[in-house]
Amino acid sequence: MKAIFLSLVTIFILLSSTCDRENTEGQMQLTGTIESQGMTSYQYGTHILNSEEEFYALKSDNLNLDEFVGKQVNVSGSKIEGYPVDGGPDYILVTEVSD
Template sequence: MKVFFLSLFTGLIFFAATCDREKTQEQMQITGTIESQGITSYQYGTHVLNSEDDFYALKSEKLNLDQFIGKEVKVSGSKIEGYPVDGGPDYILVTEVKEQ
């Protein structure tokens, strides 16, 4: 009985560790200007990136995007699956920002 519960517990821990909270796609790079998100109808992201052709909602789990507000940057990241919603932009999980 103990072996069963130990195996079950180990399996659950492994499953939880390997599951992504948010599914992302391939890495991409976009150049543009980072701005504060502000109030929006789509309500996701902490910042936006305005590029020549489009704009993107951004978030980062590792970087403070506030330090890049108003700057021309190249953002590396991946689209978060399930977005856009409510007529909003693509949602990008940012992994790296380089000033231009």
């Protein structure tokens, strides 16, 4: 009985650590200025990040991106699958913003 319990705990720990690695591997770091997004042809995202090379559509489930409008920031997040569409930019789910 103990062997079965230990085996299940070990499997659970291995699966948990694998899931964590997958989440952090998709993280990206971007630097640029956050701007409010007006009308666009691609119609996704609430804000944009203008970097030196390109721009990105942004959204966040836990941060108010309006607080960073007009500021040069570092953004941590991950690409949202299925984007870009309609000639638009990559779509980033923002998890952290720092000055």
